[in-house]
Amino acid sequence: GENVEQHPSTLSVQEGDSAVIKCTYSDSASNYFPWYKQELGKGPQLIIDIRSNVGEKKDQRIAVTLNKTAKHFSLHITETQPEDSAVYFCAASISFGNEKLTFGTGTRLTIIP
Amino acid sequence: DAGVIQSPRHEVTEMGQEVTLRCKPISGHNSLFWYRQTMMRGLELLIYFNNNVPIDDSGMPEDRFSAKMPNASFSTLKIQPSEPRDSAVYFCASSFGAGGTYEQYFGPGTRLTVT
Numbered sequence: 571g572e573n574v575e576q577h578p579s580t581l582s583v584q585e586g587d588s589a590v591i592k593c594t595y596s597d598s599a600s601n602y603f604p605w606y607k608q609e610l611g612k613g614p615q616l617i618i619d620i621r622s623n624v625g626e627k628k629d630q631r632i633a634v635t636l637n638k639t640a641k642h643f644s645l646h647i648t649e650t651q652p653e654d655s656a657v658y659f660c661a662a663s664i665s666f667g668n669e670k671l672t673f674g675t676g677t678r679l680t681i682i683p
Numbered sequence: 684d685a686g687v688i689q690s691p692r693h694e695v696t697e698m699g700q701e702v703t704l705r706c707k708p709i710s711g712h713n714s715l716f717w718y719r720q721t722m723m724r725g726l727e728l729l730i731y732f733n734n735n736v737p738i739d740d741s742g743m744p745e746d747r748f749s750a751k752m753p754n755a756s757f758s759t760l761k762i763q764p765s766e767p768r769d770s771a772v773y774f775c776a777s778s779f780g781a782g783g784t785y786e787q788y789f790g791p792g793t794r795l796t797v798t
Contacts, residue, residue: 604786606789611791612789612791612792613687613774613776613789613790613791613792614726614774614789615789616786616787619786659725659726669714669716669731669733669738669778669780669785669787670728670731670739671728671787672728673725673726673727674725675725676725676726
């Protein structure tokens with residue numbers, strides 16, 4: 571089955587700096603890669619996703635890049651703010667017939683004011 | 684919409700007792716997922732339903748765990764008998780999709796402690 575590895579497990583950045591979280595996946599058939607943000611005491615919430623037919627997607631301060639050849643994808647957060655502090659999870663799945671998401675182990679991001 | 688509703692939010696029980704976790708998905712969603720989150724194992728999919736039918740239960744740890752979805756607006760996850768290693772946060776999520784992959788909306792979770 572699919573295996574998703576995520577790095578780093580913890581990340582601290584100064585407010586205003588950029589943060590990058592990286593994930594690799596094992597199943598070359600995976601074609602859907604969402605990122606979820608989990609705040610303390612809450613369930614994960616989707617913040618951005620990308621499908622394998624594109625290499626990059628942006629939404630304001632958040633961007634995701636995908637390298638299908640290398641089987642890795644990354645989350646980029648620019649101009650970080652205190653409210654970006656949370657745990658971030660990457661995930662992968664083979665869509666169209668299987669909605670099962672395999673999650674990475676999570677990255678605890680701390681924004682230092 | 685109220686979002687995905689889970690009850691109870693916290694459950695403390697003794698080893699050997701039966702535990703039932705409940706979930707009400709978002710109205711109109713046709714897929715429902717049960718996850719377990721622990722520090723050691725992260726976020727694991729236990730089982731998911733599509734149109735009330737179990738599609739993949741390969742993540743259910745053992746026979747002590749069972750899940751049902753009697754109708755489109757309600758699902759239960761039951762553990763009988765419970766063990767201390769079942770202590771975790773259990774999330775229910777729902778999505779609207781048919782054959783594709785769509786955003787999963789997570790509930791607030793149930794924190795289970797088995798002593």
